Amino acid sequence: MIGAGAGGGAASWRLAQAGLDVVCLERGEWTDAASYPAATPGWESRRVRDFHPNPNIRRRDTDYPIDDSTSLIKPLMFCGVGGSTIMWTAHNPRFHPSDFRVKTLDGVADDWPLSYEELAPYYELNDRMIGVAGIHGDPAMPERDPRPLPPLPLGVGATRLAEAYDRLGHHWWPADSAVLTRDYDGRLACNNCGPCELGCTRGSKASSDITYWPKAIADGAHLVTRAAVREITLDERGRASGAVWIDDDGREHHQPAKIVVLAANGVGTPRLMLLSNSKRFPDGLANDSGLVGRNLMLHPIALATGVFDDNVDSFHGPDGLTIFSQEFYETDPERDFVRGYGVQVTRGQGPLITALGGFALDVPWGRNHHDRFEQLFGHVVTCAILIEDLPHEHNRVQLSDTVSDRFDLPAPQMVYELDDNSRRMAAHGIESSSEALREAGAREVLTMDMLPMAGFHLMGTARMGDDPTRSVVDGSGRAHDVGNLFVADGSLFTTSAGVNPTPTIQALALRVADQIISARRDIAVPTDV
């Protein structure tokens, strides 16, 4: 297993539980919850330094640089046990059934090689494993098992938006959050401290270092940290035979394996595949389709922030969202775009981030700074419009010619531009959200067409599909070109849907593990391992 993040944690647990010998190589290290910023004065300033979600700004020695000079949207992730779930804000939505059938329904992109119904049991299992708060009855989604925990309270701002949505006849629903609203599975309930993104000091937020990893290790999985994998090796018959990794001192090691699973995320996995070129695969491992790294999807985010005359307590409550609207989620031929978007109603920020412009705020420096700061601080509610990003081959991860990591390996380069469909969706989302914010009583609405620091969701770069010319792996996550190589992270996504990806990543990872478990006797593996 390469990578101990959302997908790597889930898959490792499932495989170890079934009695397989799992070794996971992770370039980062364990994070100590006691070292997270929230318990220290000046905690907010770490958000713009060593707890920045962008590895190019954070620059820990466990991070790798990403050449983002050719991408409008900048990459956000974390390297360590737990991966990017250390920093995620734990919104835990599911794809809709239609998200798996976009070609059939709307004539765009490709259908997934599996259905919502096939994935649903894994969503349920994942919800139980990580502890999800939410409530049944959402009319935008099929019936499902009750969530293990009741939802987070809405807070003042989201309550106003919910009432406004009701008056407008728009859909809204309490968010599914992987944040414990009661003690659960030996973990403490959330105490509503706020900055989930800076790591959860109480363990109430489900990062995979505290959900899956302790269980995987108890079941015998072996996790090697500060192990940066630079190549997946092949045997003479073109089967994956293990991984070469580099330790802190620059020494190389080879970890042999009968089956290799890549879970280094939508940027790290294609990077590693492209680095692993060989005589058999001169353009990168398992890349006969030429699609490794292609079809990068990021979920562009547009913003509409409402400014209220009174204080709506917007510096309190969890960083993520407490309600969302999917009124404009499904394709409607009356609109000038295909597919749709979700609106996530989020809170404001602390004083430093507010002063720096937060979510679409216009706080000037100079004489007007103080008045404007006071008008905005605690007085804002933001609608983050999360757009379904359609896959395009020209949006991609490739190896950079100019940037390299501390081991002199080429950094991944993101090449990404927005399509017109996304731009039209952003405009529609800003208009509909502005209407909702005004209905909720906002005096003013500030907007941003595209948030640059929004590359949270890294998807599509080793996509699933039945057709080996249009995809890298099949419906079980197995590479078309290398029978004992699997992928179990965000790279798998055939399309992006209009919701956050992590529950789908973890459900897919659990399913990939089950496919390995049931097929393992038939998978041709290297004989000398």
Add this chain to the structure above:
Amino acid sequence: MSEAGATRGLGQAILEVLLQTLLPGNGTWPSASELGLAHAVRERVGMAEGHEEALLRVLGALPEGFDASSQAEREETLHPLAGSDDFGALLLVAYDAYYVQPGVLLLLEERCGYVTRPPQPDGFELAPFDESVLARARGREPFWREA
């Protein structure tokens, strides 16, 4: 960098004037000078790679006589620099220093209702979810698309 700029270090009074231009106070909120913010900025500037160099470049780009001009004139001088990454780094360090000053924290509490202690370990009350808010939303017929 102008010739004057090359000799301008962070220890010089020009940094104080620059910070005062960004955060001039308004009678309620204290100004950078009243807080002696330059000292806190000097302490913070080494906390992230590249910030010191960025600040020095901004200082270096200031014309002769900047410190002797009025607030309005100084703001006008700064506007052309304002979109740059260097200026962004300056704002980050300046605001970071400003919004943790004891006098400012007091105002954040008194005027904005913001609790300035660290969010942990005490947190804040997590109110129970009130299901009655869903009365209307629950009434809607399912509208997800069959696939």
